[in-house]
Amino acid sequence: MHRLALAGVSCLVFALTGSASFAADKVTLTYMASQDWVKDAEQTLAKKFEEKTGIAIDFQILPSGQYFNVLQTKLNSGEGPDLFGGQSGVTDLKLQYNVEKNAVDLTNEPWATKEDKLVAAQSTLGGKLYGLTYWDVLGNTWVISYNKKLFAQYGLSEPKTYAEFKAACQKLLDNGVQPIYEPVADGWHHVLWFPELGPRFEQVTPGLADALNANKATFAGNPTMLSAVTELKEMFDLGYMGKNALADVYTGASKAMASGKVGMVLANTGFGSLVEHDYPDMKASDIGVFLMPLADNQQVNINPAGPTHFIYSGSAHVDAAKQYLAFLAEPENVDYFIDNTPTAMTLPFDGAKSKFSPDVQALFDSHKDARGTVYQTAVAYVNPQWMDLGADLTAMFTGSMGPDKVLANIDKRRADLAKAARDPAWKK
Numbered sequence: 001m002h003r004l005a006l007a008g009v010s011c012l013v014f015a016l017t018g019s020a021s022f023a024a025d026k027v028t029l030t031y032m033a034s035q036d037w038v039k040d041a042e043q044t045l046a047k048k049f050e051e052k053t054g055i056a057i058d059f060q061i062l063p064s065g066q067y068f069n070v071l072q073t074k075l076n077s078g079e080g081p082d083l084f085g086g087q088s089g090v091t092d093l094k095l096q097y098n099v100e101k102n103a104v105d106l107t108n109e110p111w112a113t114k115e116d117k118l119v120a121a122q123s124t125l126g127g128k129l130y131g132l133t134y135w136d137v138l139g140n141t142w143v144i145s146y147n148k149k150l151f152a153q154y155g156l157s158e159p160k161t162y163a164e165f166k167a168a169c170q171k172l173l174d175n176g177v178q179p180i181y182e183p184v185a186d187g188w189h190h191v192l193w194f195p196e197l198g199p200r201f202e203q204v205t206p207g208l209a210d211a212l213n214a215n216k217a218t219f220a221g222n223p224t225m226l227s228a229v230t231e232l233k234e235m236f237d238l239g240y241m242g243k244n245a246l247a248d249v250y251t252g253a254s255k256a257m258a259s260g261k262v263g264m265v266l267a268n269t270g271f272g273s274l275v276e277h278d279y280p281d282m283k284a285s286d287i288g289v290f291l292m293p294l295a296d297n298q299q300v301n302i303n304p305a306g307p308t309h310f311i312y313s314g315s316a317h318v319d320a321a322k323q324y325l326a327f328l329a330e331p332e333n334v335d336y337f338i339d340n341t342p343t344a345m346t347l348p349f350d351g352a353k354s355k356f357s358p359d360v361q362a363l364f365d366s367h368k369d370a371r372g373t374v375y376q377t378a379v380a381y382v383n384p385q386w387m388d389l390g391a392d393l394t395a396m397f398t399g400s401m402g403p404d405k406v407l408a409n410i411d412k413r414r415a416d417l418a419k420a421a422r423d424p425a426w427k428k
Helices: 040-053 064-076 090-095 117-121 148-153 162-174 189-193 195-204 208-213 223-237 250-258 271-278 318-328 331-339 358-366 383-397 403-420
Strands: 002-006 009-015 028-034 056-062 083-087 131-133 142-147 178-181 262-268 287-290 300-302 307-311 371-373
Touching: 028 064, 028 307, 028 318, 040 056, 040 318, 040 331, 056 064, 064 083, 117 371, 142 148, 148 287, 162 178, 162 223, 162 262, 178 250, 189 195, 189 223, 189 262, 189 383, 195 208, 195 223, 195 300, 195 371, 223 383, 223 403, 250 262, 250 271, 262 271, 271 287, 287 358, 307 318, 318 331, 383 403
Parallel strands: 028 056, 028 083, 178 262, 300 371
Antiparallel strands: 002 009, 009 056, 083 307, 131 307, 142 262, 142 287
């Protein structure tokens, strides 16, 4: 363990490879990352890489609350590590990391064409790929998980339109079953119902995300967005979220599903396994999945941004760092990572194995050509106002704000954030 002091910032740095003292003639790559971004499986792969190439990896892991300040200090001082971790996302590439200056162009690396295109796009700026996203972004997809036995009992099928969804909710409610467990009290979960529909917004209005980022379009006045928010309010008003939605929290979701008294939960794709783990009487196979059907959505909502490996442009060992990324992306190493990382269902590379349940895999397989990027990633200045949007949606539920005002507030906060960032699109 080492202590790093930079520009008045003191934090703990953990060297996960053991001693940080290496032979002078041996290449050692420093890789700096935020806490929890480096999984045990990658540490093992790094040791295998060293055995194969003689190139060692010195992992330097910083507490998440201090990471970005320390990283930016090092990058701004011209003393960056050989490799650094960062959250992908085009806006972050510009504002957080300035990759055009600080990172190496990886466009022509052998693995680049094998990475999922939506994922690669979030590590691309100015037509150049700057990062390798070694993270299970597909496993974090939010879908509606439902109790198959309840659906069968009441003759329900997976809805594909809002009208069908509403009818299913009403059928459950009429039979004493709470249709949806929606934990509003956490402040963040109920927000998912809106920006996660980005692919649907884009389907109805092609190029909308680009127009929003260029300050040539707004959320307010968009008919599809207004429909989605209005339908969300209707779900609450009709009692589909239950009597305690404003007090419910997400940690109670698996218990609610296992109780048999709730029909559906908006959760990520691993929710079925979580429920079975917490409550073994209910099996993961008892839980099916379908897409959020607000605004008649049938597009898979992918958030392709996640922790990503970048090579520092000032590194003295760029070629060695490229070798390490190529090693990680080799098919057998991708599969090793998936096999040995409990939270990873897959990785975003062609041919990577999958640990998804048959239901989740079937959902992805049947929508290979119907998917897109969620708007908290595709549209700048949405993600930073997540909790503010949550407060507005809560106010909408309680009747003190209308759906149109919710959309107008998103536009106002985006403008404020853009101006603070000196975004040229807002300089008019």
